[in-house]
Amino acid sequence: MNDLDLPASNFIRDLILSDNANGKYNGHVHTRFPPEPNGYLHVGHAKSIMLNFGLAEEFGGKCNLRFDDTNPAKEETEYVESIVEDVKWLGADFGGRLLYASNYFQQLYDWAVELIKKGKAFVCDLTSEQVRQTRGTLTEPGQNSPYRDRSVEENLDLFARMKAGEFPDGSRTLRAKIDMASPNLNLRDPVMYRILHADHHRTGNHWCIYPMYDWAHGQCDSIEGITHSICTLEFEDHRPLYDWFLEQLGVFHPQQIEFDRLNLTYTVLSKRKLLQLVEQGVMEGWDDPRMPTISGMRRRGYSPQGLRHFARSLGVSKTNGITEFEKLEYYIREDLNRTALRVMAVLRPLKLVLTNYPEGQVEFVEAVNNPEDAGAGTRSLPFSRELWIEQDDFRETPPKGYYRLYPGNEVRLRYGYIIKCHDVVKDPATGEIKEVHCTYDPQTRSGQQTRKVKSTIHWVSAAEALPVEVRLYEKLFTVENPNESPEGADFTTYLNPKSLEIVHGKAEPSLAKAQPGDRYQFERLGYFCADKLTDAGRLVFNRTVELRDTWAKIQKQR
């Protein structure tokens, strides 16, 4: 996980530095990454993972992977499995510390009994509706529950019976006895346990009462000896409660630190919304390559290294900001540029005939596998009279600034020869261009010192070309921030109808050996990753990210 660059300075590191200087926690740093298994991980989690695991590593400490599985109604084993896979894929090392809040249910229960005995918690018979009505508002204090002053004995008895399953869901709760007039609503006698006769993915039906987040989290941190419990901004006003429980119990007291969650332009990063897209069938699944999930990005071709570098580059602060998607793409390209094998593929084929090239002849030309990596070697490509080129690389009447192929113009075929266009064959009925006819200059074979031409285009020999299905992805949403919908508009209103386009192209023969997950650069087009659908009989590629395209930019300006 130790990647490149010195991680940027941030306030959490500074805080740890000062803790260590003061001897707090004896210089130990132990963090944790605590997802709830109610969905798949997304890039925002990658930021948290890098922060937690990165800080631990930097200070010679440890980081636990802990599932916050306190709500059986929303959690599933499928999610646990996907999360473990994603965390590992990102390269985070939890060293066997795969933990669950549910491991501590008994301890949590015992501690709750302790608080009851201290008169700090009580069983409340109010319905959730009544609790809501007596909570007060932002500006008005709440009212005490009529059950607030039950005797310790009665509370103990009732709580034991809650656990024993005597009462139906929602009929009672265990509440902390704090202050119904607190300006912090979290302190208005918060619920610690609710009754839920539900099957838990790990504890089955052993329990029918489940701890709330606030009651579970800090105590789990304490049990695990977490020193720095890093969470997102929305938990800031939970911190007094986090501290309160720990103080009442008199146990090891980790400190909660809040930072800003990641927001990205042109996508949504909330499990609720992502779930909605999956359930409505808008996306193929959690791993749809358009999803900002780790599994979606993996399928799309993003590399763990690229994602890590991106996450590292993110600032850690308390500002509510939105990071530009372009920044993510930059780090993905940067990594893929160094590692991806180059290959030639034509997405929208146009037939090119070299009229002075002998019919039936095939020769082989040598191509560099990765100009950024001499060790990647070379491969040979068949070259012949009939080739496929990109439709975009030919114009019958070239626009200003176009220096690809057009009648009378010369271009180089990458790793091949310089060719000159002399004719265009059209469908007499539709006027559609069917073939482009050129002559090649035998003196200009690649590797020799020859004259220069303005443009080099990619190609594939028609006879040997492999059919490929290529999925071209665009931004998922049409607006930078789909969350900011004016009056009633649902975020799905801004889904980009063109976020997926499937084309059928032609690829060089070497791609026959592509395995799912293999990443390539299709020269001049972008980075592509073999999809999981790829097998011996079918080649399916996902476009990971386009290459920077100066020409496209010039065209756009006009």
Added chain:
RNA sequence: UGGGAGGUCGUCUAAUGGUAAGACUGCAGACUCUGGAUCUGCGUAUCGGGGUUCGAGUCCCUGCCUCCCAGCCA
């Protein structure tokens, strides 16, 4: 409106009382058998108003704006 947290280039961050810096984006150019990569250059910022100080993005006062909180979700 009560409480909590924030406001530095277009975006994200740095500057810890001492020359406002970097990255992404954008623009311009060089180079190029990828209009890629690489290289060079350019541009724009301390929310407003007071104050303290030799000196304020940083400290104080005040105003404005943004985000979070009224789940038996996390």
